[in-house]
Amino acid sequence: MTHPFLQALKERPLLVDGATGTLLYSRGASTEASFEHLNLTRQDLVQQAHIDYINAGADVIETNSFSGNRLRLANFGLEEQVWKLNVWSAKVARNAREVAGQPVFVAGSVGPTGKLLSPLGDTSEEEIANAYQEQMEALLAGGVDLFMIETMSSLEETAIAVRMARKVSQLPVVAQLSFSVEGHTFLGVTPEDAVRLLLELGDDLPDVLGINCGAGPGPVFDSLIRLSAAVRAKGYGEDKVSFSCLPNAGQPSLSGGRYTFMSRPSYCASYVEPMVRSGARLVGGCCGTTPEHIKAMRETLDRYIESSKQARSSTLTDLPAVEVPPAVSIIAKSNKKDSSKSSAGKDGKEERSRGNLPDLASRLKEAKDTNNGDFYISVELDPPKGAVSKKLLQAAQLIYEAGADAINVGDSPMARVRMSSMATCQLIGSKVGIDTIIHFTTRDRNLMGIQADLLGCQALGIKNVIALTGDPPALGNYVHATAVYDVDSVGLIKIISQLNQGQDIAGNSIGSPTTLSIACALNPTHENRQQELERLKKKIDAGAHFIMTQPIYQVTDLTDFLDQYGPLPIPILVGIMPLHSFKHAEYLHNEVPGISIPQEVRDAMEKAGEEGSQVGLELAEELLEEVKSMCQGTYLVPSFGRYEEMATLVRRLKAKSKFKSAAPA
Structure with missing residues (x-):
């Protein structure tokens, strides 16, 4: 059964939200503290940020968990709260979805560990893999619909993250690299080099490969063109991997002690159609983009989708017109029951x-x-x-x-x-x-x-x-x-x-x-x-x-x-x-009044591993x-x-x- 997110992606381009961190920062969150800690201390602030992006028209919202891995949280003395911070990041996002009442997807945001692998650094692959697995299992327990691995610079670290996502669940996976204005990551990886990531992953391919952060709409769009050409040239068709493109709102500037981004909503929105025409199925924003940017992108994307429908329907002019009953404006009725x-x-x-x-x-x-x-x-x-x-x-x-x-x-x-x-x-x-x-x-x-x-x-x-x-x-x-x-x-x-x-x-x-x-x-x-x-x-x-x-x-x-x-x-x-999973069974058995799950059932769920939902x-x-x-x-x-x-x-x-x-x- 095709996952609803992947089915939606086949049917139409989807719009991802903007920068949660930018919005929290603009509303008083300190850059000297962990934004992820707000999932516990200021759930109202985080939830409202999600709601604002949903109301702006986002199809996908990302959890406030970008730096939610053990290695990054250690900078704030929060490394022992990985589980709680990530579970609540998902819960807060899901709560926002319920309050807004819109059928958006909740993506578990997974950023880089901030550590360098040998020989550039002294962190082992095992440490990084364990950090990602721990975070992703918590996001999964919180109820995310997919994983969004983002702002990556290292192909090796990206591959580890994708493999861990595939290990812990069967949820869709988006993997995104971050290219600068010059067209490479800070470790020198180019869009053309990204093909090596796909070759390295083999059967563990991400469902979506793309770009986020790093630069504004223009340079990021240029990198998308290069990435798409390189991937398709190696024989990876749309049935294998889709593309995403989530640029910043330009480059930041420091004014009055606070960072601001210069690209206007209308400017960012002007790149939506070119991105989609160039193969992006996920578009949206990263650093500096706000609900106003997403609203403008929503309007542009809707116009493009509507014009595409009209273009397709114009080839069917010899078919009789069908009058649609007003009731389907809310939900199409099935005729199988009276x-x-x-x-x-x-x-x-x-x-x-x-x-x-x-x-x-x-x-x-x-x-x-x-x-x-x-x-x-x-x-x-x-x-x-x-x-x-x-x-x-x-x-x-x-x-x-x-x-x-x-x-x-x-x-x-x-x-x-x-x-x-x-x-x-x-x-x-x-x-x-x-x-x-x-x-x-x-x-x-x-x-x-x-x-x-x-x-x-x-x-x-x-x-x-x-x-x-x-x-x-x-x-x-x-x-x-x-x-x-x-x-x-x-x-x-x-x-x-x-x-x-x-x-x-x-x-x-x-x-x-x-x-x-x-x-x-x-x-x-x-x-x-x-x-x-x-x-x-x-x-x-x-x-x-x-x-x-x-x-x-x-x-x-x-x-x-x-x-x-x-x-x-x-x-x-x-x-x-x-x-759904062993952790789900353990949670229900140990924390939910009125529910008792026998040991043999919990053992079966533990044995099921990533097949948990099916089992x-x-x-x-x-x-x-x-x-x-x-x-x-x-x-x-x-x-x-x-x-x-x-x-x-x-x-x-x-x-x-x-x-x-x-x-x-």
């Missing part, structure tokens, strides 16, 4: 009920009672951190087209502020046309607010609710926020049950009863099994229609609990969170095969926003007859 069945109730009719149960509750009960083979699949999406929903809707569309039955939406998970789950569900239902399951907590609502929002869910067509108490604010980013907790999840289930009978909790009539399917949560690996058993019984007695478990990683997680509880009177959806999907699929006879469905939980992998798993499951969904009666 969108009138969506949770938003777009046809204005009440959702069907079987007997006295709401639709989903009835469907799952029928699957449990008759063993009809109906297997329900939901995928969990977190709401955006800002008000822009484009990335969310793209993910929802992907999941919908893969064949999932529903999307379940978190309610400010981990007590971190996000768009309301109700608004998110309504957007997904109305724009994409797939059912939703809303996570509904009692943390932020009093008794009046709970009932008001539940009535709102009914009115908006959000008919499936998982009743949760919710993580306390102390766990999140508003530690002093007031938690309400007028009732817990058991009390919430009772409230929903009463609304389904046409009354509020005071016994007042609400007119037509609500038709909400009620899910409750279960942690089968809870350290206090007896307490969890008692809580589940209370939830079922209160009126829960079905169960959704915490993610499990072995069949005995479920069977041991069921052996002690006895036959379940209601259906169950098993939670599955595929693993994680295979383990998830195998586990679902084992628990299929004990449950009526699953909900899949992605990590690091990797919805493509969830779509892949959904498609795999749907391809097997035992996991197909039965059409609702």
